[in-house]
Amino acid sequence: MSKPVAPPPQDPELLRRLLRAKDRMDAASQEAWPVARLADVSGVSEAHFARSFKQAFGVPPHRYLLTRRIERATTLLRDTDQPIIDIAFQTGWESLGTFGRTFRDITGESPRAVRERARAAANALDQVPPCFLAAGQRPDLTTAVSEKRRQEDAGTNRSVENGTESNK
Numbered sequence: 758m759s760k761p762v763a764p765p766p767q768d769p770e771l772l773r774r775l776l777r778a779k780d781r782m783d784a785a786s787q788e789a790w791p792v793a794r795l796a797d798v799s800g801v802s803e804a805h806f807a808r809s810f811k812q813a814f815g816v817p818p819h820r821y822l823l824t825r826r827i828e829r830a831t832t833l834l835r836d837t838d839q840p841i842i843d844i845a846f847q848t849g850w851e852s853l854g855t856f857g858r859t860f861r862d863i864t865g866e867s868p869r870a871v872r873e874r875a876r877a878a879a880n881a882l883d884q885v886p887p888c889f890l891a892a893g894q895r896p897d898l899t900t901a902v903s904e905k906r907r908q909e910d911a912g913t914n915r916s917v918e919n920g921t922e923s924n925k
């Protein structure tokens with residue numbers, strides 16, 4: 758059995774260009790960032806950008822942007838009293854339904870549940886540096902949201918076939 762071959766290292770100039778696009782997404786994650794716009798910021802083709810971004814950062818650009826939006830929303834839910842709908846629009850979502858569904862798919866909890874849990878645990882975390890809290894609360898998007906939904910649907914369909922449908 759042969760060892761997996763590591764991809765060749767990327768050109769430092771290309772990495773600087775990819776970082777420029779990543780920094781733009783970080784600075785304005787609430788904005789729409791289609792691959793065409795990101796490729797334009799980086800000065801490369803769309804296909805080359807998408808492939809190189811995933812190779813450099815381990816996740817596709819869209820998944821990276823979702824992670825940033827969910828991180829920001831989680832912070833706002835935890836640290837402010839803003840209505841959830843305002844947080845959804847402020848973090849780049851066009852509808853409360855899409856925000857809530859995607860948030861729940863990624864974190865496993867509704868925005869309201871995250872807010873309630875954070876408030877209940879607030880006193881216990883007063884001594885922990887904020888940078889450690891942010892890292893610990895970062896969503897783990899190793900599986901695309903659409904793939905996660907397909908897997909859940911497949912599990913529901915198997916349960917229905919076996920006559921053991923469960924309500925989630």
